Amino acid sequence: MAVRGRWLRAACCGAVLLAALTPAGAAASPVASSTPPAPGSVISQQPLPDELSLPGAATATKLEYATEWRSGEPTVATGALFLPEGDAPEGGWPVIAWAHGTTGVGDDCALTTRTPRSDLERTYLQHWLDSGYAVVSADFPGLGSEGLHRYLDGPSAANSIVDIVRAARDGGAPLSERWIVMGQSQGGHAALHTAAIATSRAPELDFRGTVATGAPANLERAFTIGVPGFPDPGLWGLVSFSGYIFAGLRDAYPEADVEGYLTPTGREVVDRAEELCYDDLEESVRDIPVGELLARPLAEGPMPALLADYLAAPADGYDRPVFLAHGIHDVMVPLPLSAALAADMKAAGADVDYRVYVAGHYTTVERSRADVDAFVTRSFE
Incomplete structure (x- = not known):
């Protein structure tokens, strides 16, 4: 087991190093590649x-x-x-x-x-x-x-x-x-x-x-009712959770203009979300109304499709209770x-x-x- 562990660490380190040296989206060089x-x-x-x-x-x-x-x-x-x-x-x-x-x-x-x-x-x-x-x-x-x-x-x-x-x-x-x-x-x-x-x-x-x-569940549907100036619905953590979701969307779909749906305040919240853990983020956004995050309705443009692809919980595929x-x-x-x-x-x-x-x-x-x-x-x- 010790020999196998050393082999795994060596193989993985090589793969991680290769990934670090390869530009995002680029294919790794066949000469430098190794099986992860x-x-x-x-x-x-x-x-x-x-x-x-x-x-x-x-x-x-x-x-x-x-x-x-x-x-x-x-x-x-x-x-x-x-x-x-x-x-x-x-x-x-x-x-x-x-x-x-x-x-x-x-x-x-x-x-x-x-x-x-x-x-x-x-x-x-x-x-x-x-x-x-x-x-x-x-x-x-x-x-x-x-x-x-x-x-x-x-x-x-x-x-x-x-x-x-x-x-x-x-x-x-x-x-x-x-x-x-x-x-x-x-x-x-x-x-x-x-x-x-x-x-x-x-x-x-x-x-x-x-x-x-x-x-x-069904957040991909719930979020599409979001519009600029949306009134506070009284849900705990909504601004923080929205910040985390938009941070994930921004990273997962770099070709989409996720930031185009956000106000400067919204973009600042998303930037904070990438750095702050939940309690600290909650404290930092406590006085920010959720309606100040959005610059355009989330039902417009590509956002509904992005939300559905990213957020949806599966309704089928369950083969066990x-x-x-x-x-x-x-x-x-x-x-x-x-x-x-x-x-x-x-x-x-x-x-x-x-x-x-x-x-x-x-x-x-x-x-x-x-x-x-x-x-x-x-x-x-």
Whole structure:
């Protein structure tokens, strides 16, 4: 394993160096090319600092591994592996791939770099460790690794989630082939995208199902009602989330005039979004009305097609059960957005259990836990 690890590090470093020396959009020289590591290959692993670990974790490891952007272009991502206390059962620990909520898009916002997990997330993940599951958690491409993290780029996040499960096994951890994906908020959106590709991307694994709470859905439709001077709808974090989305759009579609839809204030917010993690960005935009971001209606020109391509959560492609939950008091992601998705999923033939709780955006995680416990137990039977 040590020899193989050194080979992987050497191969990846060569690929990263080549990418750094190649202009964006240009083809690499055939003479200098090398085959990048296969998606899910471990590049490096090291202990995670205590302040970034989880209570109840016997070991906490930072993984650097190979994955791909939605285009298929190879990239390097980071994430964490947490193992429970005690000896692994026969066949290895069953795996929960946790997709985290919004932290930001800058490298300092990665959960394996400097940003500790919230108390809610730490408690929730400790529950799964104490219940006998290993937990892996991808940072998502560009978050703590090369490139800009494209916020709510579901296909790229999904690749990194599937591939961190492979990487954790590739690194020698005693893990079962059986796994599920689970996510909250931004992570719920990523979990849904993961569910649509998990079996086809990693047929060597045994994917069992999906849990998504507070998942943003149908944003591509909601955003097209945005116009200059749009009144404040009372949604928490809307200016910050908009800044992250436009930063991702600007990076993903450089040929499109994304900035042409923004006022000078809007462009300043997007520039800040590329640097500031969520709490700091929220503080900096607190007094900026959302209506001051836009210079033209988002329903005009190419923007509706860009939003649909970039933001849409999948309505079909699910070959395993999905537990989809939302809070009626969610003032970050309004409940009707996920209700419409659940209806579309059912119409497409998905096995989806849609639950609504008397809860807010974050408290849905705890209010749904008993039902999620039952779903996870059934999924691993």
